[in-house]
Structure formats: C-alpha cells, structure tokens
Amino acid sequence: MSDEPKGKPFLILFIAVIIVASVSLLPLSRISGGKLNDFNLIGDILPVSDTTVAVADNDNLHIDKELIAAIEEQKDSAKTVTAQPQETAVAPQDSIEEEKPLPEAINPRSGDIIKMEDYSPDGNGLARIKAALAESGNRLARIAVIGDSYIEGDIFTQNVREKLQDRYGGGGVGYVNMYSEFPGFRRSVRQSGSGWIVFNAGSSGKRNAYISITEQYSVKSADATTATATYKGVNKYHNLSSWGVSRFVFVSPQNTVIRTKCTDDGWETHEITGSPEAQCIEVSGAAPSFSVSLSDSSVAAIGVWLDEHCGVSVDCMSSRGFSGVTLTRVNEKLSGEMRRYIDYDLIILEFGINAMSASQRDYSAYSRLMVKVINHIRQCYPNADIVMMGVGDRGQKTGSEVKSMAVTAAMVNAQRTAARTAGCVFWDTREAMGGEGAIIKWASAQPPLANKDYVHLSHAGGARLAEEFVKSFVNAIEN
DSSP: OOOSOTTHHHHHHHHHHHHHHHHHTSOHHHHTTTSSOOOOHHHHHSOOOSSOEEGGGGGTOOOOHHHHHHHHHHHHHHHHHHHSOTTTOOOOHHHHHHHSOOOOOOOSEETTEEOOEEOSTTSOTTHHHHHHHHTTTTSEEEEEEEESGGGGGGTTHHHHHHHHHHHHOOOSOEEEOSOOSSGGGOSSSEEEEESEEEEETTOTTOOGGGOOTTSEEEEEOTTOSOEEEEEEOOSSSTTOSOEEEEEEEEEOSSOEEEEEEETTSOOEEEEEOOOSSEEEEEEEEEESEEEEEEOOTTOEEEEEEEEOSSEEEEEEEEOTTOOSGGGGGSOHHHHHHHTTTOOOSEEEEEOOGGGOOTTOOOOHHHHHHHHHHHHHHHHHOTTOEEEEEOOOOOEEEETTEEEEOTTHHHHHHHHHHHHHHHTOEEEOHHHHHTSTTHHHHHHHSSSOSBOTTSSSBOHHHHHHHHHHHHHHHHHHHHO
16 A cells, blocks of 8 residues: 555646646747647637637737737727817817828739838838838948737848848848847857846836837846847858947946947957937947947946948838837837937837737728838837838637637738828738638648737748738839
C-alpha cells in the first residue's frame, strides 16, 4: 500500500492544469511564425455554441480600452451639446465635417494593382513623398509606418523598406525603440540592452510631454545603475548591415552625460545642457553597430534612428493592442522640436484589428475618431502626406469552421470613410490579400502567410503583402 498522501494526485493534476492554462495564454502562433497553433484551454473544455466567435479571442485580442474611453467621451460630448438651449447649441466639429459632401469612393482594384485611393482635395495626396523621392539622390525621403501588432517585429515594413531602398537608394533600419521584450522576433536589427522602463501612450504615470509619434519613450529604471541599448546590423535583408548616420533623440530637463559608441572604437562622452526641448546626438560615419548608455533617470529617451544621408528611410512604429486613437495624444510641441532632426514626407497609418468585434457592425464612431487622428498628425507633421491602410482580412469561427469575420468589410468601409472625410490616401489591405476568405488561404499556405490566429501575418505573409503595397505605391508615384 502506497505511503503517498491521497491528495497528491489531485495536487499534481491541479499544477498540470495551471501550467497548460498558462501556456494557452502565450501567442504561440506568432512566436513560431505559424508553425504552432494557438489554443484556448477554456475554449477547448467548454462546448461550442451556435453563436459566432472570433478566432482572435484565442490570442487575447481585445478592443482597445483607450478606444472605448474615447467613444464614451464622444457620446458624453454629444449629450452635452444636445442639452444646450437651441439658440446657443453648437454642432460638434465632427458633425460639421460630416455635412461636407464626401468624394466618391474609388474602386480599389485596377487589373492586378490595388489603387492608392486618393481622396485629397486636389487629387495629389502623395505630392510630398513624390517630390522627396525625386530628390532622393541628394536627401533622405522619410516614411513612418505607425500601427499595431499587425506590423510588430517589423513584419511587412521590413520588406517595404528593402524594396524601396533597392529602388530609390538608402540604407539602415530607421527608427528602433530603446528596449524590446522580444528582441529576437525582429529580424531587421539585432537589438539588446537593459535598465529601461518603457512608457507608452496608454501607460499610467506617463509624461504626455514626451509622447511623440513613436507613442513611447523610455527612462532608466530606479534599480539600474545605467541603462544601455545596442543595435547591430544584419545581413538577412538588403542595406541593413551598416548605415551612415546614427541619431539618438531624447529630452533631458537637466545637465547630464550620455555616452555613445559606434563599432568597437570605444565610448564617446557627450556633455548635455539641460533643456525642456528635444535634443539629438548625431554620429556620422559608416557603422555596423551603435550603442547608447546613460545613468540619469530624468532623461526621456525617445528612440534611435539608423539611416543613410540620402535615399529612403522606412520607420516601423508598432504598439501592441492600440487602435490608433491614442495618436491624438502625440505632443505637437515635441513633434515640432523633433522635426528639426527627424521629419517625415509620408506617414502610413495601419490600425483596426483592436477596434473590431464580431458583434459590432457599426464603426462610424471609430471612423470619426480616426479623422481626428489624421488631422492631429497633420498638425504635428505638416510636411507629410498620409496614407491610411485598411484592416487586413480576419478570421472568425462558427463551430469548427473558420470564415472571414463578417464585420471586416464594415471596418474597411469605416476606414475608407475616414480617409474620404479627412482627404487623405487609402489603401485596401484586405483587397490586396484577396478579399473574402483570404486569411484562411494565407494561413493554410505553405509556408504559412498568416498565423493560425487568423489575424496576424507571418514574416512570409508580410513579404507578400509588401509586394502588393510597393507595386501600388510605385504605380501611384511614377505613373
């Protein structure tokens, strides 16, 4: 007869369940590039109902809480206006904008090209980037792609960068943040470092004065003596093994010392005079690596830019879980200061997956909020054209069958309406993927072009989508 306690098997079982449940929370599909499927322990235990549920629930995608708060604020504002006496009531700015006749929606497809749908008043919504690329032999044309986890790890943007730099010149990965929890997921730069605390536009305790277009900044953690960040070039993609100029952008309210290092030449010390404005340390010269080190926790480190002097630069600025509405918090004054060092000719907005729900069919409120975002970005970066990308195709599950989420078309239409209202360019990502049912085909392809969450793209899928985007972009710029 065993001397083991009778409750021990139950304890072992309980621990096993906890371990499996914890693993079910990991985004296995994204980490493995689609080779492993995500799973939901609770979803596997409970019976499947007849109602439609989003497959994306399995990787813990939720509606952006900042979006929910913004919509509630929008509703409260509308109630306040309605409650005013009729003779003094003032229509919300959104209502005034909606009363303007919108330009007709453009058919997104022209043969094998997905059009850059230009809704600008003069039909010349890419004029600035076109002029910049025409001068790319003498200056740097800058493009920023701002989005959510769809482009996390430089997926899609790394291939857009490679293709545009091959065509127009340039090199370097562009913007990189100070610290990444999963540095190995990004293939376009080798990033390492320690001693940082990261604040983003949705963080509590953040300093709004330091929220830039990157939507994050970093400071030295209290328990670290120094905070360091190192970036090394890679050979996996063209033009990324080295670059010609390294920039570190920061705000230091007090006098401090910052050290930088290129290659193995040793550390260079920079005596910084305190200022409430953004400053930049610029180190010129071909470099396969760049490092930053500081010991002052009052310094707000905005990021590093690794570029050439000429050609084109493509920056990837991704914020997991964001819907885009927090871009209205980008500090206009800080943006003006940063433009002295880093200005943009084109800003591409990629959002939408964190604003979608299988039960929500009306996205007009989100559309109105994104109009505000576009207009605010224009104030922050008046020299930039703006392209809004529509959301990609997304899967949902009915029983055991996966289909395109029924409301995806409604989200695309809402995003197109935002572009029409704001007068910018729109690109239909979903149509470029193949339209209805595309995400299922992409996830089933060999190698997989999309992960088994039926939302995110694999690196191969990002490359495929980049082909379509660059084809559309070049067609609009050069024809």
